[in-house]
Amino acid sequence: MVTILTVYLTVVFCLSAIIREVPAQSENDNGICSRMYIRNGPQELSRLENCRVIEGSLQIALANGSTDQWKNFSFPLREITGYLLLYDARGLQSLRHIFPNLTVIRGQEFIHNNYALLVNDMPDMQEIGLPSLTNILNGKVWIYNNQNLCYLETIDWGKITNGTQGNGIKKNKPSEQCPNTCPLKSCPKSDQGLSLCWSNEDCQKVQVKTCPEDCDGQNCEDCCSDQCLGGCTGPGPRDCFVCKHVEYNGLCMSNCPAGTYMYLKTHYQQFFLLFHKH
Numbered sequence: 001m002v003t004i005l006t007v008y009l010t011v012v013f014c015l016s017a018i019i020r021e022v023p024a025q026s027e028n029d030n031g032i033c034s035r036m037y038i039r040n041g042p043q044e045l046s047r048l049e050n051c052r053v054i055e056g057s058l059q060i061a062l063a064n065g066s067t068d069q070w071k072n073f074s075f076p077l078r079e080i081t082g083y084l085l086l087y088d089a090r091g092l093q094s095l096r097h098i099f100p101n102l103t104v105i106r107g108q109e110f111i112h113n114n115y116a117l118l119v120n121d122m123p124d125m126q127e128i129g130l131p132s133l134t135n136i137l138n139g140k141v142w143i144y145n146n147q148n149l150c151y152l153e154t155i156d157w158g159k160i161t162n163g164t165q166g167n168g169i170k171k172n173k174p175s176e177q178c179p180n181t182c183p184l185k186s187c188p189k190s191d192q193g194l195s196l197c198w199s200n201e202d203c204q205k206v207q208v209k210t211c212p213e214d215c216d217g218q219n220c221e222d223c224c225s226d227q228c229l230g231g232c233t234g235p236g237p238r239d240c241f242v243c244k245h246v247e248y249n250g251l252c253m254s255n256c257p258a259g260t261y262m263y264l265k266t267h268y269q270q271f272f273l274l275f276h277k278h
């Protein structure tokens with residue numbers, strides 16, 4: 001039996017249940033939160049507590065606070081299925097303390113044409129500071145009119161988005177006025193041999209290699225399962241930071257296993273709908 005309203009977001013979890021209605025506000029259920037629009041000031045960030053995944057988009061916009069107030073928050077967020085927008089949030093210098101573990105922006109919805117990461121008119125931002133970000137799966141990057149923003153040339157954006165075509169990075173702090181110095185320890189290098197980093201404290205993480213299929217021998221070091229995104233703690237599909245496709249009982253898989261149901265959720269957050277997969 002299938003009941004689907006309008007579903008935009010791909011499935012990230014498999015469950016074994018049929019249809020479960022839940023209250024409209026079910027944030028923080030299993031670390032999965034609904035889209036969040038942070039306005040006014042840093043105190044609103046507390047709504048992100050315990051969110052590991054945002055199903056939908058995250059906007060931090062039209063807000064003001066002191067740099068210390070913004071720095072007072074740190075969240076386990078690893079994944080945003082929609083886009084990330086930063087617009088006119090004053091006092092915010094870096095996301096480094098707030099989202100140290102944000103690994104994947106799926107870009108299942110965009111803002112302004114086809115942007116999945118948009119940083120616009122952020123007067124105090126000095127560095128973006130997303131040291132764990134390895135993948136923007138759909139969509140492009142727009143970083144515009146941020147007069148103090150540096151560390152943009154030290155990121156290989158083409159490794160995060162699929163190539164750099166369509167990215168717009170303009171009218172930020174002129175790079176000759178930027179320190180753009182990477183940590184002393186050796187960071188990965190761009191094709192031109194430049195060190196890649198998010199700040200003078202964090203290197204850019206580039207995807208590690210995929211492990212061979214039969215990973216029981218010695219040939220499995222410094223590699224991750226092909227089901228992983230953003231790295232892993234071991235060679236298997238249970239060891240991923242973020243699953244490329246779906247997650248079932250902590251295991252990353254290409255599809256939900258037979259007899260289980262995909263977990264879907266609408267944009268409107270009226271229901272969770274579970275879809276019987278044959």
Ligand SMILES: *[C@@H]1O[C@H](CO)[C@@H](O)[C@H](O)[C@H]1NC(C)=O
Nearest residue numbers: 063064065066067069090091
């Ligand atoms: C923004 O917040 C800072 C720190 O709380 C405060 O000093 C400043 O007056 C605020 N600015 C505006 C325009 O509200």
Ligand SMILES: *[C@@H]1O[C@H](CO)[C@@H](O)[C@H](O)[C@H]1NC(C)=O
Nearest residue numbers: 066067068069070071072073
């Ligand atoms: C940081 O958070 C703590 C606890 O929530 C609060 O007591 C403190 O005033 C906050 N500091 C700033 C600078 O906002």
Ligand SMILES: *[C@@H]1O[C@H](CO)[C@@H](O)[C@H](O)[C@H]1NC(C)=O
Nearest residue numbers: 074075076077098099100101
């Ligand atoms: C980020 O991930 C690391 C490693 O898993 C963990 O130790 C740390 O507590 C996480 N940070 C936050 C803010 O959750």
Ligand SMILES: *[C@@H]1O[C@H](CO)[C@@H](O)[C@H](O)[C@H]1NC(C)=O
Nearest residue numbers: 137138139161162163164165
């Ligand atoms: C990446 O972009 C190229 C063309 O620029 C396209 O052919 C390819 O399918 C894209 N890959 C993914 C994973 O989207």
